[in-house]
Amino acid sequence: MSAPTLPDLAATSPADLTRAVCDVPSVSGDERALADAVETALRALDHLEVLRDGETVVARTHLGRPSRVVVAGHLDTVPIKDNLPTWLETRDGADGSAQEVLCGRGTVDMKGGVAVALHLAATVTDPVVDVTWVFYDHEEVDASLNGLGRVARTHPDWLAADFAILAEPTAGNVEGGCNGTLRVEVTTTGRTAHSARAWRGHNAVHDLAPVLSALAAHESETVTVDGLDYREGLNAVGISGGIATNMIPDRAGVTVNFRFAPSRTPEQAEQYVRDVLAGIDHLTITVVDSAAGARPGLDHPVARAFVDAAAATGAGVGPKYGWTDVARFSALGVPAVNFGPGDPNLAHADDEHCPTAQIASVATALGEWLRGVGPASPDGAAGAEGVDGTAAAETDLSVNETATTEERTA
Numbered sequence: 026m027s028a029p030t031l032p033d034l035a036a037t038s039p040a041d042l043t044r045a046v047c048d049v050p051s052v053s054g055d056e057r058a059l060a061d062a063v064e065t066a067l068r069a070l071d072h073l074e075v076l077r078d079g080e081t082v083v084a085r086t087h088l089g090r091p092s093r094v095v096v097a098g099h100l101d102t103v104p105i106k107d108n109l110p111t112w113l114e115t116r117d118g119a120d121g122s123a124q125e126v127l128c129g130r131g132t133v134d135m136k137g138g139v140a141v142a143l144h145l146a147a148t149v150t151d152p153v154v155d156v157t158w159v160f161y162d163h164e165e166v167d168a169s170l171n172g173l174g175r176v177a178r179t180h181p182d183w184l185a186a187d188f189a190i191l192a193e194p195t196a197g198n199v200e201g202g203c204n205g206t207l208r209v210e211v212t213t214t215g216r217t218a219h220s221a222r223a224w225r226g227h228n229a230v231h232d233l234a235p236v237l238s239a240l241a242a243h244e245s246e247t248v249t250v251d252g253l254d255y256r257e258g259l260n261a262v263g264i265s266g267g268i269a270t271n272m273i274p275d276r277a278g279v280t281v282n283f284r285f286a287p288s289r290t291p292e293q294a295e296q297y298v299r300d301v302l303a304g305i306d307h308l309t310i311t312v313v314d315s316a317a318g319a320r321p322g323l324d325h326p327v328a329r330a331f332v333d334a335a336a337a338t339g340a341g342v343g344p345k346y347g348w349t350d351v352a353r354f355s356a357l358g359v360p361a362v363n364f365g366p367g368d369p370n371l372a373h374a375d376d377e378h379c380p381t382a383q384i385a386s387v388a389t390a391l392g393e394w395l396r397g398v399g400p401a402s403p404d405g406a407a408g409a410e411g412v413d414g415t416a417a418a419e420t421d422l423s424v425n426e427t428a429t430t431e432e433r434t435a
C-alpha cells in the first residue's frame with residue numbers, strides 16, 4: 026500500500042483540504058502516516074524551514090520580521106466510530122438556513138484547524154510577522170505523551186514566539202487563556218465505636234457538615250485578567266466515609282475542585298481554599314493535583330491586533346474555561362489563544378461535523394491578518410485594506426457567552 030499524500034496545499038480550498046486530512050486516519054499513537062504526508066507537503070515549499078521530532082512537524086519562515094507568531098494544531102484524533110471517510114451533508118444552521126457541513130472524525134477536533142494552517146503555510150509566503158507552523162502528536166491522550174509538551178522540553182527554541190494561536194475548535198471565536206485547576210482532599214478524623222454506644226466514639230462524617238456548609242455557601246468570584254472575565258468555581262466533587270452500618274466512622278473525606286482564574290498561582294489557589302475552610306476543626310487538607318491557568322496576554326500588541334482583526338470578522342472574544350494546551354505556551358512565556366473552526370461541543374462526538382463556510386472564514390481571517398491586509402495587522406499597523414478604509418474600532422473585550430464553551434476538563 027502506498028503512503029497517503031495530501032493534495033496541493035495552495036491549490037486546494039481549506040474545506041477540501043480538511044476532508045483530505047481527515048481521510049488519513051490518525052488516532053493518537055497512529056499519527057505517522059499523516060505526519061509523513063504533512064512533512065512531505067511542507068518540504069515542497071521553498072519559503073519554509075521544516076523540522077521534525079517524532080510525529081511532530083514544524084515549519085517556519087525566516088524573514089527577519091520583528092515579531093514571530095506560532096500557529097499550532099494537533100494531528101491526532103480520538104478513536105474512529107464508523108465516521109470515516111468523511112462525507113458532505115446539507116443541514117439547517119443555527120439561523121435555520123441550509124448549510125453544507127463536513128461530517129466525520131476530526132472535522133471538528135481539529136483537522137479543520139490543521140487544514141487552515143496547512144493552506145496558509147503554503148499561500149502566505151510573505152507574512153508581516155515570522156510564522157512558525159506546528160503540527161503535533163498525542164494531544165488526545167495522557168498529558169505526559171503530548172507532542173507539544175515534548176517539543177517544549179527537547180526544542181524549546183522551536184516554540185519561541187511573541188504570540189501563539191492554537192487552531193482548536195472555537196466555532197470561529199477567540200478564546201483566550203484558561204482557568205487553572207486544583208484538587209484537594211479534605212479529610213476528618215474521629216474515633217470508631219459501636220453505633221449502639223456512639224458516645225464512646227467521634228463521628229468523622231458529622232465533622233464534614235461544616236465543610237459542606239462552607240462550600241455550599243461560598244460565592245465564587247469573577248476575576249478580570251487582561252480584559253477577560255474568568256468565572257471561578259469551588260465545588261465538592263466527591264465524598265467518602267463509613268465503615269459499616271453499625272459503626273461510628275473514624276474517617277471521612279470530601280474531594281474539592283477549585284477552578285481558579287489565571288491571575289492566581291496554584292499556591293495562591295490552595296491558600297484560597299484553606300481560607301474558605303479556616304476555623305473548621307479536625308480537618309486535614311491535602312493537595313492531590315493542580316495545574317496553573319494561562320493568562321490570555323491580550324495586552325501584548327501582537328495579540329491585541331489579532332483580537333481586533335478577528336472581532337472585525339464577527340468573532341466573539343471570551344475566556345476558555347477548560348484547561349488546554351494554551352497553558353503550555355503560557356508556561357513558556359508566550360501568550361496564546363484558541364481560534365479555529367468547529368463547534369467545540371461536537372468535539373469527540375460520533376456526529377462530529379463542521380460547516381464548510383466556517384472553515385473558509387477562519388482561513389480568511391487568519392490569512393488576512395498574517396498578510397497585513399485585514400483591519401489590524403500583526404505588526405501593529407492598520408492594514409492597507411481596513412474595513413471601509415478606517416482603522417479597526419476598539420474591541421469590546423467583555424465576555425461573550427457564546428465564545429466560552431468548555432472544550433474539556435483537566
Ligand SMILES: [Zn+2]
Binds near residue numbers: 135
Ligand atoms: Zn483538540
